[in-house]
Amino acid sequence: MIPNNSGREQWGSRAGFILAAAGSAVGLGNIWRFPYLAGENGGAAFIFVYILCVLLIGIPVLIAEVLIGRSAHKNPVGSFKSLHPSPFWHSVGGIGVIAGFVILSFYTVVAGWTLGYIYEAINGNLLQYSLPDIAQSHFSDLLADAYWNVGLLTAFMLLTMGIVYFGVQKGIERGSKIMMPMLFILLLVLMIRGLTLDGASKGLEYLFNPDWSKITTGVVLAAMGQAFFSMSLGMGAMLTYGSYMSMKDNLPAASIWIATLDALIAIIAGISIFTVVFATGQNPDVGPSLIFRTLPVVFTKIPGGFYFSILFFIALTLAALTSTVSLLEVVTAYFVDEKGWSRRKAVVVFGFAALLLGVPSALSFNILADFKFGEFTFFDLSEFLSSNLLLPLGGFFISIFVGWVWGFDKVKNEIRQGAESLFDKYPWMLNYWKFILRFVAPVLIIVILLSSIGII
Ligand code: PHE
Numbered sequence: 309m310i311p312n313n314s315g316r317e318q319w320g321s322r323a324g325f326i327l328a329a330a331g332s333a334v335g336l337g338n339i340w341r342f343p344y345l346a347g348e349n350g351g352a353a354f355i356f357v358y359i360l361c362v363l364l365i366g367i368p369v370l371i372a373e374v375l376i377g378r379s380a381h382k383n384p385v386g387s388f389k390s391l392h393p394s395p396f397w398h399s400v401g402g403i404g405v406i407a408g409f410v411i412l413s414f415y416t417v418v419a420g421w422t423l424g425y426i427y428e429a430i431n432g433n434l435l436q437y438s439l440p441d442i443a444q445s446h447f448s449d450l451l452a453d454a455y456w457n458v459g460l461l462t463a464f465m466l467l468t469m470g471i472v473y474f475g476v477q478k479g480i481e482r483g484s485k486i487m488m489p490m491l492f493i494l495l496l497v498l499m500i501r502g503l504t505l506d507g508a509s510k511g512l513e514y515l516f517n518p519d520w521s522k523i524t525t526g527v528v529l530a531a532m533g534q535a536f537f538s539m540s541l542g543m544g545a546m547l548t549y550g551s552y553m554s555m556k557d558n559l560p561a562a563s564i565w566i567a568t569l570d571a572l573i574a575i576i577a578g579i580s581i582f583t584v585v586f587a588t589g590q591n592p593d594v595g596p597s598l599i600f601r602t603l604p605v606v607f608t609k610i611p612g613g614f615y616f617s618i619l620f621f622i623a624l625t626l627a628a629l630t631s632t633v634s635l636l637e638v639v640t641a642y643f644v645d646e647k648g649w650s651r652r653k654a655v656v657v658f659g660f661a662a663l664l665l666g667v668p669s670a671l672s673f674n675i676l677a678d679f680k681f682g683e684f685t686f687f688d689l690s691e692f693l694s695s696n697l698l699l700p701l702g703g704f705f706i707s708i709f710v711g712w713v714w715g716f717d718k719v720k721n722e723i724r725q726g727a728e729s730l731f732d733k734y735p736w737m738l739n740y741w742k743f744i745l746r747f748v749a750p751v752l753i754i755v756i757l758l759s760s761i762g763i764i
Contacts, residue, residue: 324552325549325550325552325553325557325562326562326565326566327484327485327488328549328552328630328634329374329540329546329549329562329566330488330565330566330569330570331484331488331627331630331631331634332540332545332546332549332630332631332634333538333539333540333566333569333570333631334488334491334569334570334573334627334630334631335627335628335630335631336415336418336419336422336624336627336628336631337534337537337538337540337574337631338538338570338573338574338577339495339573339574339577339599339624339627340418340422340596340598340599341534341537341538341596342358342534342538342574342577342578343577343578343581343582343598343599344594344595344596344597344598344599345530345531345534346358346515346578346582346592347581347582347585347592347593347594347598348530348592348593348595349522349526349527349530349531350519350522350523350527351514351515351518351519351522351582351592352514352515352516352517352518352519353518353519353520353522353523353527354522354527354530354531355515355516355518355575355578356518357523357527357528357531357532358531358534358535358571359571360531361531361532361534361535362535362539362567362571364744364748364749364752365532365535365703365744365748365749365752365753366535366536366539366541366567367563367564367567368707368741368744368745368748368749369541369542369703369706369707369745369749370539370541370546370563370566370567371559371560371563371723371741372706372707372709372710372711372745373541373542373544373546373547373550373703373706374546374547374549374550374553374559374562374563375550375559375710375719375722375723376388376391376547376550376706376709376710377546377547377548377549377550377551377552377553378550378551378553378555378557378559378722379391379722380551381551382551382645383401383544383547383548383551383638383641383642383644383645383646384400384401384404384405384543384544384547384548384638384642385398385401385402385405385642385645385646386401386645386646387401387547387551388400388401388709389401391709391714392709392713392714397705397709397713400702400705400706400709401544401547401642403543403698403701403702403705404542404543404544404547404638404698404702405543405544405638405639405642406698407542407543407694407698407699407702408543408544408545408635408636408638408639409635409639409658409661409662409665410665410690410693410694410698411537411543411635411690411694411695412468412632412635412636412639412662412666413662413663413665413666413669413690414666414669414687414690414691414694415628415631415632415635416461416464416465416468416632416662416663416666417457417461417666417669417670417687418596418628419464419625419628419629419631419632420457420459420460420461420462420463420464420670421450421457421460421600422621422624422625422628423460423463423464423621423625424450424456424460425600425621426618426621426622426625428621429607429614429617429618429620429621430618432614433446434603434604434607434608434613434617435604435607435608435613435614435617436608437604437605437607437608438605438608438609439588439605440588440589440590440601440602440605443600443601443602443604443605444590444597444601446604447597447600447601448597451597451673451674452673452674453674454670454671454674454675457670457671457673457674458667458670458671461663461666461667461669461670462663464628464629464632465632465659465660465662465663465666466659467629468629468632468633468636468659469636469655469656469659471629471633472633472636472637472640472655472659473651473652473655473656473659475651484626484627484630487622487623487626487627488627490619490623491620491623491624491626491627492573492576494616494619494620494623495573495576495577495580496576497610497616498580498603498606498610498620499576499579499580499583501580501606501609501610502579502580502581502582502583502584502587502606503579503583505583505584505587505588505609506587507586507587507588507589508583508586508587510586510587511579511582511583511584511585511586511587512579512582512583514582514586514592515578515579515582525756525759525760526760528756528760529696529756529757529760530696532696532700532752532753532756533692533695533696533697533699533700534695536695536699536700536702536703537695537699538570538571538574539566539567539570540631540634541699541702541703542698542699542700542701542702542703542706543638543698543699543702544638544702545634545635545637545638548634548637548638548641549634554726555725555726556725556726557726558726558727558730559723559726559727560723560727560730560737560741561727561730577599580603580606581598581599581602581603584602584603584605584606585598585602588602588605590602596687603617603620604617607620636655636658636659636662639654639658639662640654640655640658643657643658665690668686668687669686669687669690670687671686672685672686672687672688673685673687696760697757700753700756700757701753701757703749703753704749704750704753704754704757707744707745707746707749707750707753708750710745711742711745711746711750712746716742719742720738723738723741
């Protein structure tokens with residue numbers, strides 16, 4: 309990043325923003341969460357609604373969120389403060405900070421599993437699982453071990469804190485320049501191997517041939533929540549990255565790139581997983597443990613599977629790390645900019661607080677498995693409330709703010725900068741975006757939220 313006139317750092321190039329934003333977006337959400345939710349929510353029907361949500365809500369709100377950051381050059385709360393006097397709008401940034409904190413707590417539990425699986429891969433353990441039953445029971449054994457879960461959660465949180473504490477994000481950004489393409493290639497290989505298994509077509513059918521009767525309000529809510537979660541949307545991460553973006557960058561184009569890449573990676577991961585699930589006669593709806601039970605089976609079927617499995621879990625762990633860093637960064641930036649805390653104090657206090665909140669999530673798979681809120685374990689509850697409730701709520705307010713409150717003349721002026729030729733060529737795009745932000749996105753979000761709690 310290079311300092312601009314106002315002294316705030318900026319990305320060195322347009323690719324800088326895209327890389328960091330894609331680093332935040334691409335992570336366990338695509339490779340772990342998308343397949344397991346698709347498996348729990350009926351496959352193709354879920355994917356169809358998810359794609360609709362990305363197009364109708366996700367991309368327009370992403371553009372709006374990045375725009376707020378680029379115009380105000382601040383953290384989420386500070387940005388709203390500099391754009392609007394009312395404390396109501398400042399608290400919208402606050403919802404984001406809370407959402408980010410809760411997501412960090414349970415996300416790091418799963419990130420810990422991927423870290424643990426690097427060790428399993430190096431030990432050659434994963435290659436003993438040519439049969440799905442063995443892979444499953446091995447993962448169940450690990451899950452049942454509270455020390456394994458809490459230990460890895462702690463290790464991963466410390467890793468995240470270390471990076472944010474020493475401000476070496478640039479280091480991992482550089483690392484992710486290599487790792488992201490690598491992850492992509494490894495996923496392509498997995499997908500091809502999956503597609504060439506006997507019985508793979510059943511998996512494809514499950515993914516792409518919708519059974520419309522499967523669409524319920526629960527499925528729609530899960531799909532919308534996943535669109536937000538996967539794009540790191542509605543909680544200020546994208547806003548924060550946008551605040552480092554230059555006025556010369558084409559913001560809509562960059563946002564569309566990120567959204568497309570993000571959805572594409574999820575679909576590739578979905579194909580890799582479900583071809584194996586069906587080819588080996590497994591159940592698609594086993595929940596959060598899905599990829600840890602299925603992937604080891606494919607590794608045994610790939611030449612050089614030993615090295616492949618190590619590389620895969622290293623790449624996945626780094627993808628998770630670029631996401632946890634963006635989560636902790638939002639909370640940190642808020643306390644540094646708005647409350648005058650030192651960066652180090654904010655990292656230590658909130659890193660450890662998120663770790664504490666993560667412990668009951670890590671124990672939800674063993675000691676606290678029967679401790680439930682309705683059907684939900686503590687892990688499920690954290691995941692549900694943050695991704696299905698707080699993120700969409702954040703997205704709702706972002707669209708209302710940009711569509712109605714900020715003043716569309718100003719918005720128009722801001723969004724055009726760097727994208728003049730795009731809007732000169734396709735003037736309807738601006739009106740289309742405005743219409744979505746004013747009506748389509750907020751109405752859809754509210755209707756989905758209310759109907760899922762049974763109000764309408
Ligand atoms: N988008 C990230 C992923 O898919 C998760 C995330 C959500 C990161 C919200 C930041 C904010 O893994």
